[in-house]
Amino acid sequence: xxxxxxxxxxxxxxxxxxxxxxxxxxxxxxxxxxxxxxxxxxxxxxxxxxxxxxxxxxxxxxxxxxxxxxxxxxxxxxxxxxxxxxxxxxxxxxxxxxxxxxxxxxxxxxxxxxxxxxxxxxxxxxxxxxxxxxxxxxxxxxxxxxxxxxxxxxxxxxxxxxxxxxxxxxxxxxxxxxxxxxxxxxxxxxxxxxxxxxxxxxxxxxxxxxxxxxxxxxxxxxxxxxxxxxxxx
Numbered sequence: 001x002x003x004x005x006x007x008x009x010x011x012x013x014x015x016x017x018x019x020x021x022x023x024x025x026x027x028x029x030x031x032x033x034x035x036x037x038x039x040x041x042x043x044x045x046x047x048x049x050x051x052x053x054x055x056x057x058x059x060x061x062x063x064x065x066x067x068x069x070x071x072x073x074x075x076x077x078x079x080x081x082x083x084x085x086x087x088x089x090x091x092x093x094x095x096x097x098x099x100x101x102x103x104x105x106x107x108x109x110x111x112x113x114x115x116x117x118x119x120x121x122x123x124x125x126x127x128x129x130x131x132x133x134x135x136x137x138x139x140x141x142x143x144x145x146x147x148x149x150x151x152x153x154x155x156x157x158x159x160x161x162x163x164x165x166x167x168x169x170x171x172x173x174x175x176x177x178x179x180x181x182x183x184x185x186x187x188x189x190x191x192x193x194x195x196x197x198x199x200x201x202x203x204x205x206x207x208x209x210x211x212x213x214x215x216x217x218x219x220x221x222x223x224x225x226x227x228x229x230x231x232x233x
Contacts, residue, residue: 029086030078031107035202038195046187058121058129066120069200071113072136075104076206091226095208099218107203109196112159115152122149167191 031037045052053065077095078086079102088103095102118137121130130138137148167189174184208214222228 030082030206031199031202033082035195035198038198039192040195041190042193043190044188046189048187054120058126062120066113066117069113069117070107070110070203071117073107073110073203074207074210075106076203077102077208078105089227091222094220095218096220099215104208104219107199109199110203112156115155118149118152119156165191 053062056062056065077100078088080094083090083092083103086103086105088105092103095104120126121138137145140148169185169187169189171183172186173181175181
């Protein structure tokens, strides 16, 4: 039997420590302290042919459905004493103390929904509707819109790979009219889900004002030694 080298042992130990540190680091975010994370069984609506409010063609009804999820929420305020535990660096953008202090930050899960919503709007049968409206991302020039859409696509790819679902999709017998039974994948599976509504409510409650209602000097200017990026990160 081959004995692991000291280098491999050290490398694996460092990887494990980094993993555990990152998990602990992320799970002390304000949402965990204020709301807590609870799990409950939820059966997914996975029907191929039966639609719902989130699958409708472009229009006010489907937009309202996605808006209700918090996909368009503004950044929330993370208190300064919780910033480090939330993964925020000391030289990241801060709010002036006269306006309550803390750090502006978006809940990542709601950003994922924003991205999914943008992909929905960019579907071939929806795109013209939103392009004509010219709102939000669609107010930008085509090259910026393209970068925004592909950014969202890749963020969701990474998120799905990071939290890869190891459940399985079984098959059921389906008999089309006038035909014999056929095997068909059953996408209506049960999952153990986080308490999304409570997390969304936290994000809504802690939203910062929109740009139009924010004072011009709302944010602290960078101090000497703070990182200033010269390319978009």
